[in-house]
Amino acid sequence: MSAAPHAAPAPLAARPSGPLAGRARIPGDKSISHRALLFGLLAIGETSVTGLLEGEDVLRTADAVRALGGVAERLGEGEWRVVGVGIGGLQQPAGVLDFGNAGTGSRLTMGVAASHPITATFDGDASLRKRPMRRIVDPLVRMGAEVVSEAEGGRLPLTIRGPRETAPIVYETPVPSAQIKSAVLLAGLNAPGKTTVIEQEASRDHTERLLRHFGAEVVVEPHGQHGRRITLTGQPELRAAPIAVPADPSSAAFPLVAALIVPGSDIVLDNVMVNPLRTGLFATLREMGADIEELNAREEGGETVADLRVRAGTLRGVDVPAERAPSMIDEYPVLAVAAAFASGETRMRGLHELRVKESDRLQAVADGLAAAGVGVRIEGDDLIVTGGNGEVRGGGTAATHLDHRIAMAFLVLGLAARAGMRVDDGTMIATSFPTFVPLMRELGGDIDAGLQGGGAGA
Numbered sequence: 001m002s003a004a005p006h007a008a009p010a011p012l013a014a015r016p017s018g019p020l021a022g023r024a025r026i027p028g029d030k031s032i033s034h035r036a037l038l039f040g041l042l043a044i045g046e047t048s049v050t051g052l053l054e055g056e057d058v059l060r061t062a063d064a065v066r067a068l069g070g071v072a073e074r075l076g077e078g079e080w081r082v083v084g085v086g087i088g089g090l091q092q093p094a095g096v097l098d099f100g101n102a103g104t105g106s107r108l109t110m111g112v113a114a115s116h117p118i119t120a121t122f123d124g125d126a127s128l129r130k131r132p133m134r135r136i137v138d139p140l141v142r143m144g145a146e147v148v149s150e151a152e153g154g155r156l157p158l159t160i161r162g163p164r165e166t167a168p169i170v171y172e173t174p175v176p177s178a179q180i181k182s183a184v185l186l187a188g189l190n191a192p193g194k195t196t197v198i199e200q201e202a203s204r205d206h207t208e209r210l211l212r213h214f215g216a217e218v219v220v221e222p223h224g225q226h227g228r229r230i231t232l233t234g235q236p237e238l239r240a241a242p243i244a245v246p247a248d249p250s251s252a253a254f255p256l257v258a259a260l261i262v263p264g265s266d267i268v269l270d271n272v273m274v275n276p277l278r279t280g281l282f283a284t285l286r287e288m289g290a291d292i293e294e295l296n297a298r299e300e301g302g303e304t305v306a307d308l309r310v311r312a313g314t315l316r317g318v319d320v321p322a323e324r325a326p327s328m329i330d331e332y333p334v335l336a337v338a339a340a341f342a343s344g345e346t347r348m349r350g351l352h353e354l355r356v357k358e359s360d361r362l363q364a365v366a367d368g369l370a371a372a373g374v375g376v377r378i379e380g381d382d383l384i385v386t387g388g389n390g391e392v393r394g395g396g397t398a399a400t401h402l403d404h405r406i407a408m409a410f411l412v413l414g415l416a417a418r419a420g421m422r423v424d425d426g427t428m429i430a431t432s433f434p435t436f437v438p439l440m441r442e443l444g445g446d447i448d449a450g451l452q453g454g455g456a457g458a
């Protein structure tokens, strides 16, 4: 079996731009979107979802929901209906579940499928095939699942068969990971008795919130200094419940940092989720001196959302503690870009998990910054960026390695660097933020295919 060939790479270029201005609507949160579809599948009745992220990653999860017997139907922009089969009711999928580039979709669905007496094969693109899956499979095997086949090192393509009866477990995650936690809890839904996940550092809690929203019993207790102990009572009847997906703070991060580093910018990003387990970037940028105002904070669909007003200004380097990583794990590439424009050094600690994302992000960020003329080094698991105090040369090309966040981060850099910046491939941006380029252009950012003369890499 070979991974589906990747569409032809499409380079993009960003050029130095005038002040960014206006309001923007960021697409729905990717984490909640995957979960909305999977909870819809496991519930009895019809779940209506608004604001669903229609990025490629989430559309793969919608395909998987259908393959497992549910209905996932698009009614309008971001508006979906999901008809569930109920816990225990999954059907045997007819073919391979191909998750493309999506770690979250594949891993959460593995937890769902492997707790049912069905056999499911998971596959993905060249990036997903490199990512570790044993971290998910190990606890699922303890719950009774069996690995029928896997690629070397416990990678995709991987076939897993669920037991007739799933066993509840107490599981301490080896690394802080909402994907591991969620896979175990989702499997625990079909286990009699209590399934407990212990994490040393609290990771995003959307699964716990949605479990409650759908009627399951979940107890969350503090564990150690930064951790949590989450206990789920298995085999509840999940009742379909409407889900309004708020805007994704991990996507908002890109126009937000762009507005901080392009002089004179003043923008508003509407309806962004500000769950404290997701906003480590905002806290860090504020420590760096960023002007980010939360306007009109309100509760929507079980999450706090706010409109973010962001104004350009000078930034100073900071030391980012390792324990903050889970609350901003996907934001380091764009934080590193902000750090390149700050004064002084920024040290980002404890980034080992960045090595196993869509690319080795620690290396990809360091290489891209070096190509842009930025002083950068890796020391163990730390990334250290020497800021140019508002001045970055740019003019290079960042290699994106099938990684959407690397592509968007370096396009943001190009908007404020003297000579702009190119990225070798922008196609993966569609996995999480399909409207990124038009949205940035609407705000005044000069991003295009980079074919005309002048500026980045021309």
Ligand SMILES: O=C(O)C1=C[C@@H](OP(=O)(O)O)[C@@H](O)[C@H](O)C1
Residues within 6 Å of the ligand: 030, 031, 032, 104, 176, 177, 178, 179, 180, 182, 204, 329, 330, 353
């Ligand atoms: O649970 C989730 O929705 C996610 C968890 C994080 O991964 P890890 O669980 O591997 O840290 C994050 O990087 C990913 O983009 C989304």
Ligand SMILES: C=C(OP(=O)(O)O)C(=O)O
Residues within 6 Å of the ligand: 030, 057, 101, 102, 103, 104, 105, 330, 357, 358, 405, 432
């Ligand atoms: C790590 C990411 O996603 P996933 O693990 O779902 O591929 C991300 O979106 O940055």
